[in-house]
Structures are given as structure tokens and as C-alpha cells.
Amino acid sequence: MVNGDSAVQEDLNPTPTAGYQPGQKKSLQEYAALDAEDESLRRWKESLGISSGSAAMDPNAPKLTIHTLALESDSLKDGSIVLRLDQPGDLERASKSPLQIPEGIEYAVAITFSVGREVLSGLKYLQVVRRAGVPVDRMEEMIGSYPPRAQPYEKRFAPSEAPSGMLARSGTNSVRTRIIDDDGAVYADFAWSFKLVKG
Known part of the structure; x- marks a missing residue:
């Protein structure tokens, strides 16, 4: 991590995404099991390479x-x-x-x-x-x-x-x-x- 003055820190803050509310972080396995019956969510998870058979990653x-x-x-x-x-x-x-x-x-x-x-x-x-x-x-x-x-x-x-x-x-x-x-x-x-x- 690089430390810097407050002006630089301010410049490095992202522009907030309108309407975005941070959600709770989930593990890969939790994402895989999430709302299995929701077709649109299933397609979104597949686009990220997440499935119910997703292998556990190195913690x-x-x-x-x-x-x-x-x-x-x-x-x-x-x-x-x-x-x-x-x-x-x-x-x-x-x-x-x-x-x-x-x-x-x-x-x-x-x-x-x-x-x-x-x-x-x-x-x-x-x-x-x-x-x-x-x-x-x-x-x-x-x-x-x-x-x-x-x-x-x-x-x-x-x-x-x-x-x-x-x-x-x-x-x-x-x-x-x-x-x-x-x-x-x-x-x-x-x-x-x-x-x-x-x-």
C-alpha cells in the first residue's frame, strides 16, 4: 500500500455508482447456491463462471x-x-x-x-x-x-x-x-x- 497526502487520497476515491447499495459479501459457494430457481440470476452467475459445481479456491x-x-x-x-x-x-x-x-x-x-x-x-x-x-x-x-x-x-x-x-x-x-x-x-x-x- 502506498501512503500519500489527503489531496492525493481524495483524487483516488471512485465516483459513486448512482443507486448502488453495497451488499453483503458472499463466498463462491454461497453465490453458487443463491436463488437456484431464479433464471436471470442463474445466467448472471454462469457469466461469472459460478455454478453449483464450482471448485473451492485456495482460502x-x-x-x-x-x-x-x-x-x-x-x-x-x-x-x-x-x-x-x-x-x-x-x-x-x-x-x-x-x-x-x-x-x-x-x-x-x-x-x-x-x-x-x-x-x-x-x-x-x-x-x-x-x-x-x-x-x-x-x-x-x-x-x-x-x-x-x-x-x-x-x-x-x-x-x-x-x-x-x-x-x-x-x-x-x-x-x-x-x-x-x-x-x-x-x-x-x-x-x-x-x-x-x-x-
């Missing part, structure tokens, strides 16, 4: 593990810049070694992640970019709801355009990323940085 597995964060663009030589986040030292390197991003390119943020031991619902991706301590960009995207499974999930967000010009290239941008749900539970919170460079 000690992390609820959520972020494997990678990538900036994907046709303008990049290899098609993407990837931050690995699931190995020892990855988070420290991500915060201390700024990514080099060509100015003015269109790119999309993509993450790969695993869900370990319970259904996670209403997940959101929040990202605040600061330059010289001043917020210059904020991104909030819905990730969705996911049940546990062995294979990682991938989520790609809407494209954005990197700033351009001498001012945009003038310093390092510090980024704070958080994955949170509508109940306010934080599943990931980490820092990284980037510099804009001439293409």
Missing part, C-alpha cells in the same frame, strides 16, 4: 494480483510498454525508473490480473498523474466483476492521447494507480512514473 490466495500494466499503441516500436508488477522489486523499479513515452501518441492502458479466492464485483481502475506535485490528469474506468480462476484476466481501457510540446516534456510525471470497488475496498495501490520524449 489463502490473494484476492487480487496485478501482473502487468501496459501502455499499448500502434505508434510504439514493440506495440506496447509493459510494467511487470508481480515479481519482487517490480513495484520499486516502476516508481524509480520512469517509462519513456513518445509525446502525442494515442495509447490505451491495459492490465492483466488474477482473482484468487472470492467474487470481486464493481472493480474500478483509478489513475492520477502529477507533475511537480500538481495533478494534471485523472482516469477512472470500470473494470467489472470477476470470479476466481486460474488464468489471468485482461482489461483494456479507452484510448487516450499523450500530451505534446516542450512543457509536457519538461519533467517526470508521477502516477498513482489504485484498484478499488464500490464498497471502498482497495485491492491494489501503487506508484510509477513516466517522461514524455520526442517521438
